Amino acid sequence: MIKTENNKAWFLVLPVFALVAFSAIIPLMTVVNYSVQDVFDAHTRYFVGTEWFTKMLNDPALQSALLKQFGFSFTILLIEVPLGIGIALLMPKRGWSASLCLVLVSLPLLIPLNVVGTIWQIFTRGDIGLMGWTLREMGVSYNISRNAVDAWATIILMDVWHWTPLIALLCYSGLRAIPEAYYQAARIDRASRWAVFRHIQLPKLTNVLIIGVLLRFMDSFMIYAEPFVLTGGGPGSSTTFLSQWLTTMAVGQFDLGPAAAFSLIYFLIILAVSWVFYTAIMNSQKEK
Amino acid sequence: MKSRIALIVYILFILLPIYWLLNMSFKTNEEILGTLTFWPQNFTFDNYIKILTDPSWYKGYINSMIYVSLNMVISLCVALPAAYAFSRYKFLGDKHMFFWLLSNKMAPPAVFVLPFFQLYSSVGLFDTHLGVALAHCLFNVPLAVWILEGFMSSVPKEIDETAYIDGYSFPRFFTKIFIPLIGSGIGVTAFFLFMFSWIELLLARTLTATNAQPIQAIMTRTVGASGIDWGVLAAAGVLTIVPGIFVIYFVRNHVAKGFALGRT
Amino acid sequence: MSWMVWTLPTAGFFSGIALILAGMTIWQHFSPSIERKGFLPLSTTRGDRLFIGLLTSAYIHLGFVGFTEFHVLVATGVSAIWMVVLMRWG
Incomplete structure (x- = not known):
């Protein structure tokens, strides 16, 4: 669409700007202020310059938490994106079964984060949970509070359970937007199932997939409540994600300076990755 | 046929953990902690009755719904x-x-x-529904703008x-003609707003004490001196899923039309 | 306001950012920027280059502060040169 140049449009954006600025800019400024000081309370505080940044960047525990975080985000994207596309292709297109499928598939999306954690905590317990009990009866040693690998696998399974529906729903509606004529043309050409997917369906999905991947990356990088409820970060600190480090540091120990410095590093990482994604979306739309 | 089976397996995978929660919510604590049963042997509504008759429990649902609706509006x-x-x-x-705007969706709430x-204490919004609703605007408003822009x-x-040539003023055109045209878009947006506000925990918990x-946050209370009250915890969990089911049911047709954020 | 724990350097930093934004707005008003392709792999407007510059400067600062012994002002100097290069030829 050709847009007209009109700076009066700013008046329409102003309410959004004011509302978001209030909740975004003031806290962000405060975090920056924290990050250069050793804060005990509003009156007892010392300027320390960039010391916290140096400390945080060289802290091995945080470095490994950061690496784990990237590992986690990429793993779940690698599982959720293909699985979501697959589910979307399988879902019925019309009739009552389509509605039923939509409702059932979207169910996990609307469960509060800590309830998701609770559901999986119960489900995986060896004594009262179906999955934990079944695995135990089958003779598999499985214990998320003792074995780090089990804990990791469960958190990934939980995230796949919770968020694959988002990718599936986005893809489903993307697929619905393809006109029937395209498929008819493909049938006349005797195109294979794979060729239809590769040349008709996948191109239509690119845009929704970028949106889905962006949303999933941003949210999985900030994952907090679900693993916290499920494993409490353990065993040891094997499933302690960045958000949990930060919350413990800032709220638990009241180490505001280091927590703030680390938050800013964290924010800069998400900002850079998301900017690359965002620019990619915009450029791909411009080419069309 | 094979594809039908794969889909059914996936849906079972989704439903099993939820079924287990539902199953537990109808059991007594003795049964939960006794032997593992696949459906309730002593079917009981006690857990639900406890939640729905105790104001300190059910007010939590009312509070959540108030701030989620405020946030959506x-x-x-x-x-x-x-x-x-x-x-x-x-x-x-x-x-x-x-x-x-979008970058605010990326700011880790923990930060x-x-x-x-x-901030919210200093302007007197601490422990109010409006306070939580405004805080959730931080990530919901950018999302709403993003989705609606695609539809528009x-x-x-x-x-x-x-419409302008026909003499419509901007507000009249916007409310009478334009908004009905993007009905599906508003439905889909409302779905997302509900979803992200309803499931959020960290900000909602930090910004409230008792009134809102x-x-x-109330659910964490089930951990008492005598261990966890599993039955009540499960019932409370089931009740948090119910509003979501209504929301999906109402928007299911819009979803089919254009969940793709209008950007296909 | 006291809970925001302001310090002189951070106040200076935010005023600087605000001034740059205001300056860019005025500049844009009097001589609108045209999108062009420089040494960056995508075509950018003046505002895009400013954003890229600020973001990379933040990373330059982190790199210097975290992994070298240099004073932070060295990083600021390097960033300033980088900003000029980026705005002019980026």
């Missing part, structure tokens, strides 16, 4: 005109403004918890121009 009211501006006009700094607490871009501009405490 506020977000839609401010996002609709803004999305229209982004979809129709070029203006100074529009692209950067758009990205800045902002303390300043938020202090797919409405041809000729419609606006014809959400159900998620």
